Amino acid sequence: MTDTPAQPTAGDVADWWANGICRMEPGVVELRGIPVQELIGHRGLVSTIWLMVRGGSPTADEAALLEAAMVASVDHGPQAPSIAIARMTVTCGVGMNNAMASGVNALGDSHGGAGQQCVELLSEIVARESAGAELSDATAEVVAEYRARDPYLPGFGHRFHPIDPRRNPLLSLVDAAVSAGTIEGRHAAAARAVEALLNQGRSKPVPMNIDGATAVIYAELGFAPELARGLFVLSRSVGILAHAWEESNQGRRNKGPMPTSILPTYR
Template identity: 65%
Template sequence: MTDTEVADWWGTAVSRIEPDHIELRGIPVRDLIATTGFGAVIWLMLRGSRPTGAQARLLEAALVAGVDHGPHAPSIAVARITATCGVGINNAMASAINTLGDSHGGAGQECVELLEEIVARSTVPVETAAAEVVAQWRARGVRYLPGFGHRFHTRDPRRDPLLALVDEAAAAGTVSGVFARAARAVETVLNRGRTTPVPMNVDGATAVVYAELGFPAPLARGLFVLSRSVGVLAHAWEEMGQGRRNKGPIPPAVRPTYLG
């Protein structure tokens, strides 16, 4: 291949790196340093444009909400276990991040997909659309709708602050509010005839934020990975400072039940 062919093979609009010069989406990095928040830079890198201040604040709120959920979360537990195995902090982070799949870390993406299906049915009232889409998901064998209910919290403490911010943003014209209405309609459908509520959780609330801000569903998962990486780093670093070796998922005195 010629040099031009190789350059074209690796062509990118994300960054331009040349001797003594770095641009991110066409903006010199020196113009971003100390002037642009990390959330705004994430937006710039993913979308190719700068967010407004209101958009950046809403994105950062969602990122903050997903940072940590303690060792109850497999990603955090794995970070701490790996950190005691004589590996570097990057290994601990990579091991933890690799646990973020459909069951742990993927609900935000799936919830955006759910909400998109509801919003696409714009010819019927949102309550009707929500009932129809929920019924279809149930018919496909989906037992737990992504973004609703929580095994630990009766009402996720991150839900209400995020939804309040979305409502404020909708009132100000920053977002449309259609995905928030769709999510609340799902919540209503799920709670009909129930004595124990199934409220929206953080995955649902962040899905609302990401959908309202125009991020495609797969990026809801990617953004959660970025967010949770902060908690993963903090827990791995703390564990490294505690001096344990070969920390297992259960205390050494506990013997797993033999089923053979």
């Protein structure tokens, strides 16, 4: 005789959705144990992002550094696939949420993933240095291993900018944070070691780009590589929203990737 499975109880269902992020019941909304009414008007968005994904609260200096990284990544023009897709989508008779989701869904390994990949790269260098290797040796080893898999090294070089205009301001803030003791600076040193290695014997430099500079900040602040990508997506969502909204007010219908006067080559 087969035993009848026990029927789930209300407690079983409640436990199914157990979480440590948000407590909600009638009259109560708590985020990581803090009543939302204590956050409203007292905590900024970036600090709240930290609270939600990490728990705890950043210092003012940590929050400022994270905000700088996120501000730097909000947009890179309509030639970026995620922005172009959002602008086209919003002309197709769908809502702003559809346009934003379509743009965000284009952010993958090739477009939007370099920050996560660079955090992984820098973290591996720092790990080997912690195990006793010299920084220069750890850098050479890790870069060689990465390049054996892919000639592209995430976080360095840019197809548009000889020097990414976002690089120097972010690294200046990183240096100031290291001097103030806000961050340790080991990932920043690793990134500069990679940059120096890449530029050996080159007449045309391959400088760190926005993905590298923000990867330094995310890694120094202790964010996991996957969260580095998520934070980039949050940042770029601002640009996606702005472009989708602008496009929605221009009166176009069914905007395609090229003006209608230009037809694709048929092969």
